[in-house]
Amino acid sequence: MxxxxxxxxxxxxxxxxxxxxxxxxxxxxxxxxxxxxxxPVAIIEPSRAWNALNLRDLWHYRxxxxxxxxxxxxxxxxxxxxxxxxxxxxxxxxALIFTIFLGKLARVPSDQIPxxxxxxxxxxxxxxxxxxxxxxxxxxxxxxxxxxKVYFPRLIIPTAAVIARLxxxxxxxxxxxxLLAYYRMPLSPSTLLLPVPLILGILLALGMSxxxxxxxxxxxxxxxxxxxxxxxxxxxxxxxxxxSLVPEKYRTLYELNPLVGILENLRAALFGGxxxxxxxxxxxxxxxxxVIYAAFxxxxxxxxxxxxx
Amino acid sequence: xxxxxRIERVSKQYRIGARQTSYTTLRDKIGDSxxxxxxxxxxxxxxxxxxxxxxxxxxxxxxxxxxxGLIGHNGAGKSTLLKILARITEPTGGRVELYGKVGSxxxxxxxxxxxxxxxENVFLNGAILGMRKAEIEQKFDEVVAFSEIxxxxxxxxxxxxxxxxxxxxFAVAAHLDPEILLVDEVLAVGDAGFQSKCLGKMEExxxxxxxxxxVSHNIGSIQRLCSTxxxxxxxxxxxLGKASEVTERYLQMGVATSLCWERSDPPTEDxxxxxxxxxxxxxxxxxxxxxxxxxxxxxxxxxxxGHRNLQLSVGLYDGNGDIIFGTSPLDxxxxxxxxxxxxxxxxxxPPELLLPKTYSVKAFLFLAGSKIxxxxxxxxxxxxxxxxxxxxxxxxxxxxxxxxxxxxxxx
Numbered sequence: 001m002x003x004x005x006x007x008x009x010x011x012x013x014x015x016x017x018x019x020x021x022x023x024x025x026x027x028x029x030x031x032x033x034x035x036x037x038x039x040p041v042a043i044i045e046p047s048r049a050w051n052a053l054n055l056r057d058l059w060h061y062r063x064x065x066x067x068x069x070x071x072x073x074x075x076x077x078x079x080x081x082x083x084x085x086x087x088x089x090x091x092x093x094x095a096l097i098f099t100i101f102l103g104k105l106a107r108v109p110s111d112q113i114p115x116x117x118x119x120x121x122x123x124x125x126x127x128x129x130x131x132x133x134x135x136x137x138x139x140x141x142x143x144x145x146x147x148x149k150v151y152f153p154r155l156i157i158p159t160a161a162v163i164a165r166l167x168x169x170x171x172x173x174x175x176x177x178x179l180l181a182y183y184r185m186p187l188s189p190s191t192l193l194l195p196v197p198l199i200l201g202i203l204l205a206l207g208m209s210x211x212x213x214x215x216x217x218x219x220x221x222x223x224x225x226x227x228x229x230x231x232x233x234x235x236x237x238x239x240x241x242x243x244s245l246v247p248e249k250y251r252t253l254y255e256l257n258p259l260v261g262i263l264e265n266l267r268a269a270l271f272g273g274x275x276x277x278x279x280x281x282x283x284x285x286x287x288x289x290x291v292i293y294a295a296f297x298x299x300x301x302x303x304x305x306x307x308x309x
Numbered sequence: 310x311x312x313x314x315r316i317e318r319v320s321k322q323y324r325i326g327a328r329q330t331s332y333t334t335l336r337d338k339i340g341d342s343x344x345x346x347x348x349x350x351x352x353x354x355x356x357x358x359x360x361x362x363x364x365x366x367x368x369x370x371x372x373x374x375x376x377x378g379l380i381g382h383n384g385a386g387k388s389t390l391l392k393i394l395a396r397i398t399e400p401t402g403g404r405v406e407l408y409g410k411v412g413s414x415x416x417x418x419x420x421x422x423x424x425x426x427x428x429e430n431v432f433l434n435g436a437i438l439g440m441r442k443a444e445i446e447q448k449f450d451e452v453v454a455f456s457e458i459x460x461x462x463x464x465x466x467x468x469x470x471x472x473x474x475x476x477x478x479f480a481v482a483a484h485l486d487p488e489i490l491l492v493d494e495v496l497a498v499g500d501a502g503f504q505s506k507c508l509g510k511m512e513e514x515x516x517x518x519x520x521x522x523x524v525s526h527n528i529g530s531i532q533r534l535c536s537t538x539x540x541x542x543x544x545x546x547x548x549l550g551k552a553s554e555v556t557e558r559y560l561q562m563g564v565a566t567s568l569c570w571e572r573s574d575p576p577t578e579d580x581x582x583x584x585x586x587x588x589x590x591x592x593x594x595x596x597x598x599x600x601x602x603x604x605x606x607x608x609x610x611x612x613x614x615g616h617r618n619l620q621l622s623v624g625l626y627d628g629n630g631d632i633i634f635g636t637s638p639l640d641x642x643x644x645x646x647x648x649x650x651x652x653x654x655x656x657x658x659p660p661e662l663l664l665p666k667t668y669s670v671k672a673f674l675f676l677a678g679s680k681i682x683x684x685x686x687x688x689x690x691x692x693x694x695x696x697x698x699x700x701x702x703x704x705x706x707x708x709x710x711x712x713x714x715x716x717x718x719x720x
Contacts, residue, residue: 029559037408037409038311038408039408040315040405040406040407040408041408041409041410041411042396042402042406042407043402043405043406043407043409044393044396044399044400044404044405044406044407045397045399045400045403045405046400046402046403047399063436063441063442063571064436064439065435066436066442067432067436067437067442070433071422071429071433072427073468074424074425074429075424075425078424078425078465079424081504119666145420146419146420146437147397147420148397149397149413149415149416149419150395150413150415150419150420150437150438150439151395151396151397151411151413152437152439206652276488280625303399304399306392306398307398
């Protein structure tokens with residue numbers, strides 16, 4: 001009887017409501033008044049078709065972004081036996097598998113570089129990219145419990161999904177350094193340009209993640225189709241083979257894939273080859289246009305997230 | 310001086326069809342656009358979707374430091390209004406001005422992750438509710454002390470009992486420090502002791518000069534906390550004023566009758582009610598209740614997992630939600646079932662107990678002193694028929710009628 005009997009203890013109290021309005025609110029109101037702003041802090045109105053990005057709001061919530069990233073990373077390797085070691089094992093194993101099957105058995109050319117060294121950086125990048133895009137794509141739906149209960153700039157969610165994967169990318173590139181040292185690969189001045197294709201790649205993942213996560217709210221097909229499309233995209237990009245394998249007459253068409261410019265130049269920066277400026281420019285234009293479009297499109301549809309998610 | 314919140318002609322429309330199916334598939338969309346190629350151009354109204362107005366033309370102001378209660382029946386639009394104020398969903402029309410930082414508590418423990426420890430969840434949940442990291446660090450000890458679970462703060466919350474979980478979650482929420490606070494029935498959690506602690510904390514916050522909008526079904530806590538009450542009915546504001554007057558009006562509006570409760574959502578615990586209903590002595594469903602009816606509460610329940618000390622109880626409540634009495638099988642010298650299986654428990658109220666008022670009946674399945682597995686509630690008005698003598702004008706006084714033994718004799 002614990003429930004009902006302890007409730008009855010409350011009953012007399014509840015039965016005599018205290019009207020606290022004039023007595024309490026009066027003096028406190030006066031004390032509080034100067035602290036409340038005179039201009040509305042927020043105005044809620046039906047929004048127009050296209051909205052500003054409201055970067056100030058995003059900046060204001062940067063700590064939430066930090067916590068969501070921190071949560072993703074923390075939770076991902078909880079209850080795993082080797083924990084964060086998975087970050088190392090994943091790219092190393094897939095590099096080994098491709099080295100055995102494509103490098104040794106199928107003898108895919110690798111631009112006069114040992115195949116394992118050739119494939120590792122693009123594979124490490126790809127591991128990041130595919131995880132960021134697929135997880136980013138389902139991030140909004142996966143955060144339905146937050147979206148229906150609390151306000152914050154929704155763009156934080158797909159952004160956090162991408163940033164949380166940067167840890168893996170960073171660690172994978174540390175291993176890259178070990179690999180380069182092992183194969184006595186000299187670093188050239190062009191390595192200084194490594195951040196250019198890398199940052200483009202991260203932005204591309206961010207744009208894709210914002211776009212697909214918003215689409216996925218209304219069309220759940222997206223999260224089903226995404227892994228398949230990402231897989232296809234991998235073979236349409238020079239991840240496990242060099243772009244020199246693509247016949248010259250298809251080259252222009254091939255370069256329209258923004259990942260071509262990113263991956264080719266990633267390798268060029270690492271192995272001291274010459275840069276592919278045209279494909280890099282195409283990637284840069286495509287990526288920046290995508291990020292800007294995706295952010296605005298996201299803002300356009302985010303208002304209905306809480307109603308349909 | 311301007312108010313803390315100014316709500317001007319706010320309305321919100323939902324498309325029922327769109328809401329129920331909740332999402333469309335790309336194939337449907339492509340099919341639609343083939344069949345209705347000009348749909349996009351016309352912009353308004355999708356085929357086969359009925360539109361409902363969850364809120365229509367709501368306007369009112371909330372003064373600084375005012376504590377406003379929002380009441381109304383299910384579906385009246387209370388939660389929709391709160392979600393608009395919290396910027397979770399957008400109004401279809403109208404405008405709201407908020408003069409202050411808004412914090413919303415539509416649920417406690419939003420974003421809690423079972424794999425993270427209590428400490429980690431305090432930070433995560435705090436950040437989600439809009440607190441700064443520095444602010445959480447500064448209040449951390451206070452939060453933990455309030456939650457009374459110091460010992461388990463570094464244990465993953467998946468190992469917490471539901472009581473501990475709620476305590477920690479509420480503790481974080483209680484230390485939220487916005488200028489305008491929106492609260493949605495989060496107090497309806499935990500055991501009675503913790504509930505009253507939460508209510509106490511809410512009172513403290515209210516007295517601290519904070520502007521609060523508080524949604525609740527519990528008239529008792531509304532009356533205890535709020536100076537002003539707004540009453541919503543079918544999406545419209547139908548009364549706004551002093552708490553006592555508006556709650557009175559709400560109670561008179563006539564309540565939705567439910568003589569039978571049936572589980573509609575999948576059970577979350579392994580002990581749960583399937584159906585709880587009012588019946589006559591022969592266990593036949595009652596369609597209405599009169600002062601002359603003999604009333605039994607029938608509980609169909611399922612025990613799927615073994616729990617020692619499982620308890621069953623039924624309480625009778627008045628229209629305000631205050632308890633009149635509670636009873637358990639122990640009254641009849643029976644113990645509550647504990648072995649797995651399906652059970653039907655029937656409790657027969659004494660004859661001619663009910664007065665022509667509105668009552669509710671709540672049934673509980675719980676472990677004594679700790680965890681509530683399931684609750685079910687019924688609510689019903691009682692119609693007056695020939696019954697006990699009524700000597701007071703305006704109806705027999707009191708919450709229930711009890712026929713007592715009298716002796717009157719010349720002496």
